[in-house]
Structures are given as C-alpha cells and as structure tokens.
Amino acid sequence: MHSFEVIGGKKLTGEIIPQGAKNEALQIISAVLLTPEKMTISNIPDILDVNLLIDLLGEMGVKIDRPQRDTCIFQADDVDVDYLRSEAYRQKSGRLRGSVMLAGPMLARYRKGFISKPGGDKIGRRRLDTHIIGFEKLGVRFHYQQEEGLFHLDAGNMKGSFLLLDEPSVTGTANIVMAAVMAEGTTTIYNAACEPYIQQLCKMLTRMGAQIRGIGSNLLVIEGVGYLGGTQHRMLPDMIEIGSFIGLAAMTQSDITIKNTSVDNLGIIPDKFRQLGIQLQLEGDDIHVPEQDVYEIQNFLDGSVLTIYDHPWPGFTPDLLSIVLVVATQARGSVLIHQKMFESRLFFVDKLIDMGAQIILCDPHRAAVIGLAREQRLRGITMSSPDIRAGVALLIAALSAEGRSIIQNIEQIDRGYQNIDDRLRKLGAQIFRI
Structure with missing residues (x-):
C-alpha cells in the first residue's frame, strides 16, 4: 500500500494537459x-x-x-x-x-x-x-x-x-x-x-x-x-480531471493553464465554478485560471444560499461534487452541496472537518459548507482516500493546507488519475509517493 506525503501551502504555476476520459x-x-x-x-x-x-x-x-x-x-x-x-x-x-x-x-x-x-x-x-x-x-x-x-x-x-x-x-x-x-x-x-x-x-x-x-x-x-x-x-479529455485542476488552482491561489480541454464538451462545468467566484479565462480550447486571493460564492437572485447539485447531462456531473465541496471550504460565503445519486459519497467530509473546514453534514446526501475566506487555513493531517473523486478532493485540500499531510489508500486515486503526483510536481507541488 502506498501513500502520498504532501507539504501544503505552496502556490503552483504552469501548464497541465488533461488525460483521456x-x-x-x-x-x-x-x-x-x-x-x-x-x-x-x-x-x-x-x-x-x-x-x-x-x-x-x-x-x-x-x-x-x-x-x-x-x-x-x-x-x-x-x-x-x-x-x-x-x-x-x-x-x-x-x-x-x-x-x-x-x-x-x-x-x-x-x-x-x-x-x-x-x-x-x-x-x-x-x-x-x-x-x-x-x-x-x-x-x-x-x-x-x-x-x-x-x-x-x-x-x-x-x-x-x-x-x-x-x-x-x-x-x-x-x-x-x-x-x-x-x-x-x-x-x-x-x-x-x-x-x-x-x-x-x-x-x-x-x-x-x-x-x-x-x-x-x-x-x-x-x-x-x-x-x-x-x-x-x-477520446475526449477527461472533464472530471479538468474540473479538478480548476479547483486545485483556486484552492492553492495558483496560476494554471489547462491545455486542450475541448471546451465545447464541458457543458455547464465552467459556469458552476464561476458560481463559486472562480475566475476562468477561455483561450481557444485552453482554460486559464489566474491567481486569485479570495473567491466569493454567488447567491441566487433572491438572495438565498446557493445550492449545487448533480443532475443527468446536460446537468452537473456527480463526479465533480466532491471537488466543488472542498473548493467551497476556502471561499467567502456558503453553499449547500446536494449529492443525489450516491448516498455514501459525502462521507469523506469528516477528514475536511478534522483539517479545520466548517461543514455540516446534514444527511448522507447533503452538506452545508461555510467558507473560511482564507481567514483560517486548513491544517495537514493523516487521512485515507475512500474513492477516486474524494481522494483527489482530499489531495487538493492537502495541497492548500498548512503543514504536512499523509493520504493513504492512494490506489483509489491511481484508478482514475494518471501519474497525478508527477504531473503536479511539474507545477511546483511538493507531493511524494511513499
């Protein structure tokens, strides 16, 4: 069994190419x-x-x-x-x-x-x-x-x-x-x-x-x-990996360009990240995420708290809700994450709470996230990856956190993300396979 050792709090920079879907x-x-x-x-x-x-x-x-x-x-x-x-x-x-x-x-x-x-x-x-x-x-x-x-x-x-x-x-x-x-x-x-x-x-x-x-x-x-x-x-580029890289850039205050994303096949994914206040610049088929000190979650037009939920295409894919949830922890504002399809997919939030995130797990399908607006950094801990998407969400959290994190059971991450540690190191991340 392998683990990732992550030294967080480092800003990343550069270009990254998503894998095939x-x-x-x-x-x-x-x-x-x-x-x-x-x-x-x-x-x-x-x-x-x-x-x-x-x-x-x-x-x-x-x-x-x-x-x-x-x-x-x-x-x-x-x-x-x-x-x-x-x-x-x-x-x-x-x-x-x-x-x-x-x-x-x-x-x-x-x-x-x-x-x-x-x-x-x-x-x-x-x-x-x-x-x-x-x-x-x-x-x-x-x-x-x-x-x-x-x-x-x-x-x-x-x-x-x-x-x-x-x-x-x-x-x-x-x-x-x-x-x-x-x-x-x-x-x-x-x-x-x-x-x-x-x-x-x-x-x-x-x-x-x-x-x-x-x-x-x-x-x-x-x-x-x-x-x-x-x-x-x-094959098309992997839209889940593209969304993961958008979230990574925002959480770590990094300047990252995601190359060859097939923007026309991303549906509403860019718009959902914009609802979290993340700036995205579409440059042909590339997505540039500039460094951003704070991103602010939008409310609905009547002023009520934003809800982001999964829905069959062309709705928002359930595979990115874990990413959206972790990114919201450092935003300014609140959001309700509603995972309709799978009743166990939000159970990784206890690790984020241990890292200092403010999250209320309402039931197996819903979690309310109160953004910290970077006033309080997440802290590094030892944790285990329960599934592919939660594993990458925890990796993003660890890269943005202060101090050292250990992520165990990374075989789950390897099931869905190709050489993720090598590719992130090229952006300046301190991540080691141990």
Whole structure:
C-alpha cells in the first residue's frame, strides 16, 4: 500500500494537459469486441481501471498492440467467450465496475454474455437494473448463478424493441446501445443518457457501420446491422480531471493553464465554478485560471444560499461534487452541496472537518459548507482516500493546507488519475509517493 506525503501551502504555476476520459475509455475499449477487424484507440488514460480492462480483453484472446501508452490497436478476431465464466475473470472483474460494459458487445456479436457482481468505488449502491431490464426488453434471457456469482445472459432471440429507461444511466445506455446495434430490427431508447461520452461512442459505432439516429439527444433510434467493421477513435479529455485542476488552482491561489480541454464538451462545468467566484479565462480550447486571493460564492437572485447539485447531462456531473465541496471550504460565503445519486459519497467530509473546514453534514446526501475566506487555513493531517473523486478532493485540500499531510489508500486515486503526483510536481507541488 502506498501513500502520498504532501507539504501544503505552496502556490503552483504552469501548464497541465488533461488525460483521456476515463468514463469514455471503459465504453470505447469494450466496444472493440463488436468487430473482428482492427480498432485503433488513442488518448487512452494510463490508469488502473482502464489498464485492468485492457488486461481482461487480452486474457479473452483479443490481440493488443500498444505502440504508445496512450494508444492501443485491438483485434478481437479470436475471442475465448468461455473465459468470462472462469475464476480468473470473476476475481479481476470484481475489482472493476467497468467490466459490466463487456456484456453489450458480447450479446451483440456472440449472443451470450456474463456479468459479475460489480466492483469499484464504495460510494453506495450502483444498480445493474437498467442494464438487465434493457437487455430483457431486447429479448435477452438471464438467470443468476449463486455459486458462480454471475448473471448468465442468453441473446439467442435478441430483437429490437422500444425501451423507456427508468434512469438515464450512462453505462446502462452505452451497454444497451452496443447490444442493439447488431440486434434484428429497430430499437428505440427513450430517456437515454446523452453525455459527450455517449455521443462519442455512438459516433464511433456509426463509423463502424452502425445505424444510429438522435445522437446527442435523449431519444436514440437504432437500426440493427449484421456486421461492424474497424475504425480509429480518439477520446475526449477527461472533464472530471479538468474540473479538478480548476479547483486545485483556486484552492492553492495558483496560476494554471489547462491545455486542450475541448471546451465545447464541458457543458455547464465552467459556469458552476464561476458560481463559486472562480475566475476562468477561455483561450481557444485552453482554460486559464489566474491567481486569485479570495473567491466569493454567488447567491441566487433572491438572495438565498446557493445550492449545487448533480443532475443527468446536460446537468452537473456527480463526479465533480466532491471537488466543488472542498473548493467551497476556502471561499467567502456558503453553499449547500446536494449529492443525489450516491448516498455514501459525502462521507469523506469528516477528514475536511478534522483539517479545520466548517461543514455540516446534514444527511448522507447533503452538506452545508461555510467558507473560511482564507481567514483560517486548513491544517495537514493523516487521512485515507475512500474513492477516486474524494481522494483527489482530499489531495487538493492537502495541497492548500498548512503543514504536512499523509493520504493513504492512494490506489483509489491511481484508478482514475494518471501519474497525478508527477504531473503536479511539474507545477511546483511538493507531493511524494511513499
């Protein structure tokens, strides 16, 4: 087990390039199973979750050439379907929530698949209902094997259908889309997720030969085809990492330029940070965050306290609420953070309170933050990272705090952020892996 030792209170400066999008990568890399032809994927983030998925594909028999760390050439022309029933698969997939994304492509091409109990963050319940119910409406039969810990899926009679999703799940939408592109007939998905990562997946599938209408909306119409070919695809920069760097710059009073951010695909993320009083300058596709002594949280027009909450796209992504919360601790003013989707994601605030932050945890979903306006600095402590996003929020807090902090369980951070310590040291941060 590794930890980060952080000496805080240092102003940072320089440029940083965001990694490829983790959440897009898990979908796109799973989709290589849809074709026996070569797939070239670039801007792949070199992180634990993504590398674990690539390893899984390799153990399934997919040929993988990695000429650079951010580029892979996949060819799934000789896949061992039965590997998905092995103990090795269950152990590895149990560590990775994204392994569920293999089900859709397997059903489309091989008409059978397996889903193990999902792993990943300890942030509350993460249901598979949307995936399973969606597959069922396409005619997929499933049963759960208690002794194996696997859902067995049989798509021998898979046909297009009308689906009204009970929630606009990103992974659920992606999985159903990948199954439907090779199902017989027409599939209509209403209340589909429409995040940029779903749009990227649909555009790539279209280049492979899929017939998809409504890309970018919550109503997708898919005409099934019999064969998909190879293509090339470049992933978007990670919007969560971009938001994390904006928060880092504000908290540490730093002057940082975030390069190549694909601003058009960030939605309302820049505006949410502006609501916290953070100055952002858009320079082409770059975001410049200038040094700022104090940033002041805006109130609503009627003078009431600002509330920031998560919502399906084009609303604010839940993955950045942890960052917004920690950034608010040093702002002037108050804000209510409302995390609707996951009931355990705010449980890291006890560490921030130990550091001197003024936060009231109202319930598992809401926290009221009273900004200190830098009149009282956070202080360094020893803490542990509970999940990817909270881990980076704590890292940002440690970099802004006075004194020395130790962050344990940083494997959680490594799951989502590529070489984060090396990249932050280039900005002047004092962070060491111990």
